[in-house]
């Protein structure tokens with residue numbers, strides 16, 4: 001009955017036949033073992049537990065079987081029908097989030113036995129009331145499943161691991177199994193009745209997530225009358241949150257926002273109604289819109305790996321390792337010009353030791369700053385800054401709008417990048433020996449700093465442009481994918497015959513796992529344009545007991 005954490009209910013109930021003092025406040029459900037002597041028992045299992053109300057999944061009432069029976073006149077047990085005995089003991093079971101190793105969440109349960117039915121109902125209705133007052137929880141979700149993503153397990157993962165949890169939490173779902181590429185994107189753009197839903201969930205990989213954001217962002221801009229072809233437009237943030245059930249090959253967006261690629265953990269973050277804002281880059285070519293990106297925009301190495309791996313989809317996720325090794329050995333470099341606008345007046349640098357974690361203050365600070373710039377039309381943050389230009393030969397040009405942590409590289413391409421700070425980390429890897437490039441790559445997998453090498457530089461930017469060296473005229477810029485792949489095939493042959501001395505002129509951009517059809521691009525970061533059902537990676541709970549009010 002109050003907002004100050006005072007108790008709504010306090011009763012003596014039983015858990016596994018032991019007496020507990022159970023209390024409910026607006027924020028916490030706690031149960032503490034009653035002890036006759038205050039002597040400390042070092043070997044007794046933890047006697048006090050508490051669960052934030054925000055992490056309760058559901059509560060259900062059930063009659064306790066053995067107490068609802070009684071011996072009849074002939075001396076045998078008979079079951080009593082509901083309502084026959086007012087004092088029959090009742091139980092209620094609370095399902096809640098339990099944290100396991102490596103950021104995994106599981107659904108745990110505790111059953112409380114009440115001395116009578118009235119008290120049991122009072123507990124169940126009080127907990128339900130508290131849950132109903134959490135307005136951030138989704139009630140109706142639109143779900144897209146890519147049956148061909150990753151190891152082709154999307155449908156099975158959803159049906160076996162996720163659907164039962166959503167049903168348990170009372171979430172209604174509308175499920176669409178995609179029949180072709182861009183099915184989800186086009187459905188979101190035009191057909192989906194979005195007003196009916198509190199969120200969209202994709203079951204698949206980064207490519208599938210990309211489809212969802214393209215559908216949602218496009219629809220939101222059209223509804224607000226925004227010209228998506230103009231790179232200088234301020235985009236309208238999407239109101240619907242997006243959930244990711246990982247069932248793809250890299251799943252870096254899920255890994256970098258949750259800390260693990262685990263369908264149950266993701267489903268639980270959706271159920272509890274988490275919200276994590278995220279930056280989105282818009283990619284334009286000559287004032288026409290190409291794509292959005294949230295994780296990696298990579299030219300050179302990662303572009304070539306993706307182009308090569310697309311032909312090996314049948315290999316599943318292993319295609320990236322195979323093509324990665326092949327492109328490492330091929331060792332192509334590309335000439336071009338990169339211009340960028342450094343992020344000014346923001347907190348954080350790409351070489352920070354601190355990481356973007358749940359409730360990140362850097363994201364909050366920079367997010368508020370970006371919002372202020374957008375409200376104040378007289379100050380244009382971009383004209384305040386100064387463009388810088390770098391010309392050179394690069395093995396890789398990567399823009400990481402977030403860490404891009406994934407199981408292959410748990411710290412990611414840019415370990416200190418932030419999910420929602422309105423910037424992207426531009427990483428330039430200049431032409432170097434194979435040995436040095438390997439050193440750089442290996443450092444993605446160990447504690448050493450992958451930027452601490454004299455052929456690597458990294459800049460935190462809000463906008464950048466790239467022009468490949470041989471792209472001087474418009475017709476060159478419009479080289480299509482076919483020409484590009486042809487040039488790669490010929491250059492591959494030339495590479496194999498060093499006498500020719502011809503190196504490939506062009507790579508392609510890998511945009512969140514999609515190949516772009518143009519090389520000359522203009523990229524701008526839009527701070528916190530979308531929201532996910534996630535909370536960022538949680539900091540390890542070292543002093544868990546101290547944060548537990550029962551322990552104090």
Ligand SMILES: CCCCCCCCCCCCC/C=C/[C@@H](O)[C@H](COP(=O)(O)O)NC(=O)CCCCCCCCCCCCCCC
Pocket residue numbers: 205206207208248249250251252295296302305306320321324325328404406408409412413438441442444445510511512513514
């Ligand atoms: C020697 C080991 C080097 C390991 C280097 C690992 C760096 C990994 C950084 C990964 C960044 C991933 C960014 C996300 C990209 C995704 O959007 C996108 C699409 O994902 P989806 O298929 O789930 O839809 N995925 C990708 O573009 C895949 C990129 C994966 C690159 C793997 C590269 C492996 C490199 C292996 C080099 C081997 C050299 C060995 C020499 C002895």
Ligand SMILES: Nc1ncnc2c1ncn2[C@@H]1O[C@H](COP(=O)(O)OP(=O)(O)O)[C@@H](O)[C@H]1O
Pocket residue numbers: 145146147148149150151177178179180181182183203204205206207208209211247248249250251513
């Ligand atoms: N039913 C479908 N058939 C074929 N391709 C699809 C289908 N649904 C989605 N796609 C496409 O498959 C691509 C890869 O999907 P994704 O779920 O990211 O898996 P992966 O991580 O293995 O690449 C995406 O670009 C998406 O557009």
Ligand SMILES: [Ca+2]
Pocket residue numbers: 279400401402417418419420421422423424
């Ligand atoms: Ca960012």
